[in-house]
Amino acid sequence: MNNTVTLRYFAQLAEQRGCHTEQVELHPGQRAEELYRQLQQRYRFSLDQEILRPAVNGVYTTWDQELQAGDEIAFIPPVAGG
């Protein structure tokens, strides 16, 4: 398991997944959009990619970012601060 990343789930995604964090294994060269598509199919997430923003290691990024072992990845649902 040396190709794992940590996923963080928030708001609706945490509710639908039933947890706030988990480790998953990456395919070589996997990008953020491919990982989300895979997770959405596996867990039947109701939120489509278009309304999420990917974040890697605490910074917003783009969907085509290639993920690395050890990354902390979150798919950020629409925010509601303030």
Next chain:
Amino acid sequence: MQDNQLPDTGFRLTEEPIEILSSDLSPGLIRSHPQTGGIVTFEGRVRNHHQGRAVLRLSYSAYELLAGNEGQDIAREAKERFGLDWAWIIHRTGDLSVGEMAVWISAASPHRQEAFAACRFMIDEVKHRLPVWKHEYYEDGSHEWVYCAHHT
């Protein structure tokens, strides 16, 4: 807080009432910025209604790592863009009841115009970028996640 430890831009998440932190922060910022002539403060508070439904309370959750980075970036951007003396943002997390402060924003500059504009800039950015989520609980017993802003 000691004055010499206070940076000109800052962001905090807190589970305690915001007043505790903000009232601790303000005197030190004022003392260390004698050039300041105008301070504009925004307080966002929990209201008792949302789209026609009676709200009893709500709960804020945050992604601390990303919120820390984004919140600090928003304050830094405001300071640079408007030439502020300071820019500070505090956001509450956890359970809040009606009337409690959800967010506190402080912008200070030698003259008032920049402070007003910067305060508005920061609250708008917070609503679009800060990874904080609101779960509202209604009088009729229902509850749900509220979308305030879609990502732009």
